[in-house]
Each structure stands twice: as C-alpha cells, then as structure tokens.
C-alpha cells in the first residue's frame with residue numbers, strides 16, 4: 185500500500201487571496217476517499233487555506249515522505265504548482281502526478297514544462313487507484329464517472345485541522361465545509377475555461393440528503409455548495425428542500441447561481457433549506473455584452489432576469505452577491521457604469537467587479553489566439569494587457585474598486601436587514617457579534633492589500 189500526499193496550491197506563495205480559505209478542495213477529498221477504501225494512507229495539504237510558505241510546505245513534504253505526490257492545478261495556480269514540483273523533487277523521491285482544471289484545458293505540448301511524471305486530463309475517480317499502483321508516465325485521459333451517486337463521500341476528515349468559511353476577511357457561521365450536488369455545467373460562457381468536455385450530471389436528492397445527514401452528525405453548520413450553479417437543476421433543489429424539511433435538517437448554505445431561473449417555488453425552497461447567500465455571475469446587464477459572453481440564448485431578457493432574481497432574493501431574505509466583468513471589446517465605460525448602477529439601485533448587497541481575463545481553454549482565448557493577440561503559452565492575460573479593450577488596467581481597476589467600496593459601505597447593512605427578515609435568532613446574534621467584532625477589528629488594523637486572482641488587486645481592510 186502506498187503513502188499518498190495530495191497538495192492544493194495557492195494562487196501565489198507571496199500574496200494571499202481574499203478567498204483563501206473558503207471551502208475545502210473537494211476534488212482531492214473525493215480521490216482520497218477512493219484510495220483509503222483500497223487501504224492506501226492519504227495526507228492532504230491545502231497550502232492555500234493553511235497559508236503555507238514554500239519552505240513550510242517543503243518541511244511538510246520531508247516529514248511525510250510520501251511515495252506519491254498528487255497536485256491539483258488551476259490555470260491561475262500553474263506557477264505555484266511548478267514551484268511545488270521543484271521543491272518536491274528536491275526533498276523526496278516521490279512519483280509526482282498532476283491533475284485538475286488546468287491540466288484538462290492546457291494544450292498537451294505544454295504540460296511537460298510542469299516537470300511532473302504524469303498528467304491526468306479530466307475527473308480521476310475511475311483511474312486513481314490504477315495510477316497509484318502502476319505509476320504510468322505522460323498524459324492520462326480519464327473517463328468521467330456518469331453515475332456520480334456511486335462515488336463515496338469526500339473524506340473531509342483529512343482537512344479537519346483547517347478552518348474554512350473565510351471570505352474577504354469575514355467568517356461563515358460555525359463549522360464550515362463544501363458539498364457538490366451536481367458536476368459539470370450546461371452552459372458555454374465564452375470567457376469560462378472550466379473543462380467543457382465534462383457532461384452535466386446531477387446527484388439524486390436522496391443521496392445528497394444522506395451526505396447532509398452525515399455532515400449534521402459531524403457538527404457542520406455552514407455549507408458552501410461548490411456546484412458551478414446550484415440552480416442548474418431546480419427540480420433537485422426543490423425536492424431536496426422537501427426532504428430536508430421532512431428530516432428536520434437545516435444548514436446555512438452559500439453557493440453560486442444563475443439569474444435566469446427566477447422561480448418563486450425555487451427561491452422559497454432555497455430559503456426553507458437555509459440558503460443564506462448566493463453569488464450570481466451577472467457579468468453585465470447590457471445585452472450586446474451579454475451576447476458576446478454567450479451567457480444566455482436570450483441576452484435581451486438578461487436585465488429582466490437580474491431584476492427578478494434581485495427581487496426574489498429580497499423577498500426571501502437571500503443575500504445577493506453580483507459579479508461583474510469589465511473589459512469586453514465593445515463595452516464602453518458607460519456600459520460598465522450602467523451595470524454597476526443597475527445592481528446598486530436594484531438592491532444587490534455585494535458587488536464583485538473583475539477585469540476580463542482571457543484564459544486558455546475559453547472561447548475568447550481561442551479567438552484572441554486567432555487574432556495573434558496571445559502567444560500559445562500565454563495561458564492567462566487581462567483584456568487591457570492584450571489591447572482588446574480601449575481602457576487601461578487602472579481605469580478598469582477603478583471600476584472594480586467602486587464595486588468593492590459599495591460592498592463595504594452597503595453590503596453588511598443590507599445583508600443584516602435580510603437576516604433580520606428571516607427571523608432566525610441564532611443567526612441574528614451571530615451577525616451582531618460579527619458586526620461589532622469586525623468593526624473593532626477594522627478600526628485596530630492597518631490597511632492590507634489582498635491579491636485576488638490575476639490582474640486584480642483587491643484592497644480591503646481586515
């Protein structure tokens with residue numbers, strides 16, 4: 185039996201992300217559960233959430249001295265991943281295998297630069313045992329699991345020492361973890377570089393309930409729904425809410441959703457099961473821009489969908505976090521300001537502004553490649569860097585800061601109002617403690633700059 189160490193890298197070992205310890209890395213926790221079932225000894229280091237330096241990570245690798253090191257690689261964590269491989273080679277003789285979203289979208293000819301022994305394209309549950317046993321070299325194309333109900337639950341015990349739920353300096357209620365109710369995505373946004381080949385799959389509500397019961401026994405209070413979109417399959421959500429009610433189960437849920445499912449039954453169900461906050465990929469409310477992002481087949485209806493979702497969130501006391509992207513080629517400053525105002529006046533609680541990224545594997549990266557704007561190994565670049573928007577980084581950054589300022593000014597007040605509306609007294613008490621705590625904390629501490637992804641500096645006070 186082998187000793188296996190999985191590592192989840194940070195975006196950068198120098199700057200820490202504002203999202204740094206939000207939710208556990210479920211992908212490797214699923215793989216760990218499968219390996220443990222076969223009798224392997226598994227360790228997991230979440231270098232992002234544990235805020236480890238490269239030297240500290242090297243120390244941990246030396247101490248564990250594993251036979252196999254498995255690393256998750258995102259496009260934005262590619263550099264950190266390369267550093268980890270270098271350090272792992274120096275401090276161990278382990279066989280090194282890398283997987284994750286970037287490996288699945290990278291042109292294969294560039295994978296060798298990572299200097300691992302093997303690279304896994306796709307979801308690895310079906311292959312992981314054989315990989316650990318046979319230790320093959322080169323690129324392995326994994327088959328996706330169609331029946332995701334057949335998978336064991338992720339082994340969250342491997343990261344029980346890490347405190348999750350931290351988000352822009354705030355902390356979710358109680359003990360926090362993540363869950364997946366679906367895999368894959370049904371949409372094809374042009375800026376998105378999640379692996380497209382993975383089909384959309386849904387877990388049965390009974391199976392999700394079984395996992396939630398286990399999380400309840402383990403004492404979890406808050407759960408981040410790690411699906412690409414929790415509202416991708418409203419029927420499952422509605423059924424799940426019904427089952428949870430029947431079983432007397434309730435958690436504080438957070439997740440990501442789309443605006444184009446503004447159904448009252450769905451929102452009532454989400455409120456009943458405990459959904460507290462949803463992050464929506466609004467991106468823009470200008471149909472021309474929305475069309476370019478291929479967000480929907482009905483771009484002219486998008487602003488109406490946004491309005492309806494804002495209204496439903498208000499009605500059911502769900503905190504609305506709207507994400508916007510700035511820098512589409514035809515997008516003017518007036519368009520961007522209009523989108524911000526639309527959310528500000530429409531009742532969004534938080535607004536998260538981002539500069540458009542061209543990432544390998546996305547349709548817009550392929551387009552920029554054809555135009556000769558990106559080099560084949562330039563896996564990520566911002567719109568201003570490529571000259572694909574008339575605006576400079578500073579101009580777009582200013583708009584991002586305007587969103588951050590709105591969130592800091594209004595977000596907590598309006599979110600608290602929504603919580604009051606829900607009449608959940610435990611939550612209200614937690615909110616008061618946090619609000620007062622944060623206020624004192626903010627006054628005491630100096631300003632700090634958080635690195636948030638690539639091309640964007642998120643300045644906040646902690």
Ligand code: B12
Nearest residue numbers: 208209210211254255256258259283284285307308378637
């Ligand atoms: C939850 C989540 C987060 C959470 C928690 C991250 C975490 N600890 O998991 C938070 C909010 C913190 C987050 C942050 C970021 N995220 Co995120 N996140 C997700 C999300 C929604 C779910 C992740 C998940 O659980 N997936 C389900 C599991 C089963 O899939 P998986 O992780 O890919 O793992 C499978 C395979 O990839 C493979 N595999 C994975 N690792 C390994 C390792 C080995 C050795 C092997 C063999 C196989 C293997 O097997 C796994 C099991 O099937 C995904 C979208 C998605 N649905 O995947 C985006 C996603 C992964 N995130 C993305 C991005 C861009 C980010 C950020 C860079 C955003 C930013 N600008 O800051 C940061 C990066 C932080 C960091 N250090 O990684 C992109 C990555 C795109 C890409 N190609 O790189 C995705 C795909 C979203 C998207 N639609 O574009 N994220």
Ligand code: SF4
Nearest residue numbers: 369371372373376412
């Ligand atoms: S951005 Fe979200 S909705 Fe669009 S394709 Fe990517 S995961 Fe799906």
